[in-house]
Amino acid sequence: MSTTFDVYVPGHSWLHRLDPRVKLLYVVLVSILLLLWFNLPIFVLVLVLTHVALVACGVSWKRLGTLWRALLPFLILIAVLWPIFAREGSHELLRLGPLRITAEGLLGGPTTALRFAAISFSVLIWLATTDQRALVRSFVRLGMPYKLGMSLTIGLRFIPTFAALFQSVSEAQQSRALALEGRGLQRARAMIPILIASLVTTLRMSEQLGWTLEARAFGAPVRRTTLYDLAMRPPDWLLLALLLALFIVLFLLTLQAGFGDSLLRPW
Amino acid sequence: MTDTPLIEIDHVSFNYDDSPPALRDVSLAIAPGEFVALTGANGSGKTTLAKHFNGLLRPSSGCVRVDGSDSAGRPISELAHTVGYVFQNPDHQIFLPSVVEEVGFGPRNLGVRGADLEERVEAALALFELSDLRARHPMLLGRGIRRRVALAASYAMRPQLLVLDEPTGGLDRHATDQLMTVLHDLVTEGRSVVLITHDMRLVGEHAERMVVINGGVLRADGPTAEVMARHDLLHDAGIRPPAVARLAAGLRDAGLPAALTVEDFVASVATLSRSRTAGQP
Numbered sequence: 001m002s003t004t005f006d007v008y009v010p011g012h013s014w015l016h017r018l019d020p021r022v023k024l025l026y027v028v029l030v031s032i033l034l035l036l037w038f039n040l041p042i043f044v045l046v047l048v049l050t051h052v053a054l055v056a057c058g059v060s061w062k063r064l065g066t067l068w069r070a071l072l073p074f075l076i077l078i079a080v081l082w083p084i085f086a087r088e089g090s091h092e093l094l095r096l097g098p099l100r101i102t103a104e105g106l107l108g109g110p111t112t113a114l115r116f117a118a119i120s121f122s123v124l125i126w127l128a129t130t131d132q133r134a135l136v137r138s139f140v141r142l143g144m145p146y147k148l149g150m151s152l153t154i155g156l157r158f159i160p161t162f163a164a165l166f167q168s169v170s171e172a173q174q175s176r177a178l179a180l181e182g183r184g185l186q187r188a189r190a191m192i193p194i195l196i197a198s199l200v201t202t203l204r205m206s207e208q209l210g211w212t213l214e215a216r217a218f219g220a221p222v223r224r225t226t227l228y229d230l231a232m233r234p235p236d237w238l239l240l241a242l243l244l245a246l247f248i249v250l251f252l253l254t255l256q257a258g259f260g261d262s263l264l265r266p267w
Numbered sequence: 268m269t270d271t272p273l274i275e276i277d278h279v280s281f282n283y284d285d286s287p288p289a290l291r292d293v294s295l296a297i298a299p300g301e302f303v304a305l306t307g308a309n310g311s312g313k314t315t316l317a318k319h320f321n322g323l324l325r326p327s328s329g330c331v332r333v334d335g336s337d338s339a340g341r342p343i344s345e346l347a348h349t350v351g352y353v354f355q356n357p358d359h360q361i362f363l364p365s366v367v368e369e370v371g372f373g374p375r376n377l378g379v380r381g382a383d384l385e386e387r388v389e390a391a392l393a394l395f396e397l398s399d400l401r402a403r404h405p406m407l408l409g410r411g412i413r414r415r416v417a418l419a420a421s422y423a424m425r426p427q428l429l430v431l432d433e434p435t436g437g438l439d440r441h442a443t444d445q446l447m448t449v450l451h452d453l454v455t456e457g458r459s460v461v462l463i464t465h466d467m468r469l470v471g472e473h474a475e476r477m478v479v480i481n482g483g484v485l486r487a488d489g490p491t492a493e494v495m496a497r498h499d500l501l502h503d504a505g506i507r508p509p510a511v512a513r514l515a516a517g518l519r520d521a522g523l524p525a526a527l528t529v530e531d532f533v534a535s536v537a538t539l540s541r542s543r544t545a546g547q548p
């Protein structure tokens with residue numbers, strides 16, 4: 001279960017090999033466009049292409065399904081609430097006091113939900129193909145202080161550890177006949193022994209981690225070297241250029257020609 | 268008294284998620300009053316097997332019977348009436364602000380009240396030499412003492428079977444001997460003990476029965492002396508018999524019988540030398 005906290009899928013696809021900074025730029029640019037556009041077919045197309053890319057990189061359908069299930073409550077909420085609050089549109093379907101439901105509003109709900117999904121899966125392209133070390137390394141190379149980057153790496157690295165710890169503590173307390181079967185307040189009370197023991201063990205672990213880091217010369221007053229550094233290769237530069245060019249074209253088309261403006265037709 | 272085993276592991280296999288099986292078709296039964304050592308290399312499946320005893324893990328196939336009835340669907344907290352479990356890391360269970368409350372937590376969960384509760388807690392504190400530390404905050408005590416608190420806390424629940432996962436790590440010689448005495452007393456009362464350990468000296472000196480697991484498969488299960496004599500099997504399972512057992516085995520040609528403890532070895536050497544002296548003109 002601990003692996004589910006890391007969305008990274010190990011592999012050697014071209015997206016895995018792509019410099020994480022280029023992937024980060026892709027996420028930023030595609031998100032800008034997705035936020036500018038408001039068009040159902042484009043969102044569906046982006047989602048389809050994103051899924052194709054993810055599957056081609058070795059992300060299993062099961063994992064994609066997990067993200068869809070996690071998103072579903074939000075998507076449904078958006079799709080249901082949107083028509084109630086988006087009152088503009090000329091094709092009125094229902095009027096009940098202050099409530100005015102239009103065809104545009106009704107269609108806008110799923111469109112907005114799919115925009116949200118498209119952004120989420122675009123972020124997944126970045127996170128699923130970039131291991132955490134490269135991820136943090138890219139932040140550091142983009143100007144984040146090394147110590148902050150290190151803290152971030154440690155934080156991410158320990159999430160599965162804490163999950164496993166929580167599981168062990170829960171097992172230990174249940175072995176002492178702690179019943180977790182109750183509901184509501186009863187269940188919350190039953191969590192106290194687990195939370196306290198987990199927290200104390202975590203504090204103990206972080207104290208020891210600090211010591212071991214210092215014992216291994218973390219923060220020594222010399223310039224550190226790196227074992228795995230990032231370097232832009234020609235394909236990275238090429239893709240970066242293509243990405244920027246495509247973005248500029250689409251961006252101008254969007255602003256000048258109204259591309260992606262209307263709900264159903266690209267323009 | 269019936270002959271129903273306390274725990275019956277019946278053709279149990281187990282997989283963690285999509286991994287290869289951690290247990291393959293394991294069957295064994297533990298009767299009341301047995302002192303069993305569960306041994307094997309790291310990652311061999313000892314803890315995985317032991318976690319089936321009280322429902323911490325449920326078999327992927329096969330059946331676990333606790334006290335004669337199938338454990339499927341019975342919560343861990345219910346099985347805890349029969350099976351106690353001491354985890355490797357005492358910090359995974361300590362959460363109360365005093366030693367005495369920590370030791371009383373398990374029995375209280377079992378519904379023990381009043382004089383009975385007090386008697387159990389006091390007895391556990393005395394056995395593990397914690398009476399003077401009763402009011403102390405267990406989290407602030409040393410690691411060896413925290414382990415004794417965890418042991419006392421499980422002991423106070425008076426389970427029919429006590430499973431101890433590597434209980435002697437961080438314990439000094441005195442505390443280890445103390446623990447072994449307590450475990451023997453439990454066995455004398457008709458309760459059972461399962462000791463998971465890498466310490467073959469402890470196994471040789473204390474366990475009557477030894478179970479060897481390797482790669483999730485039960486490789487040997489029998490009287491400790493017999494299992495310890497199977498050197499090839501132990502070697503394959505990554506286990507080395509205690510030094511004195513290897514010494515006795517090496518001197519077999521000189522007429523020495525197998526030995527598991529220094530005391531046995533000394534006794535057989537004494538017997539041998541007496542017979543040699545007697546045989547001399």
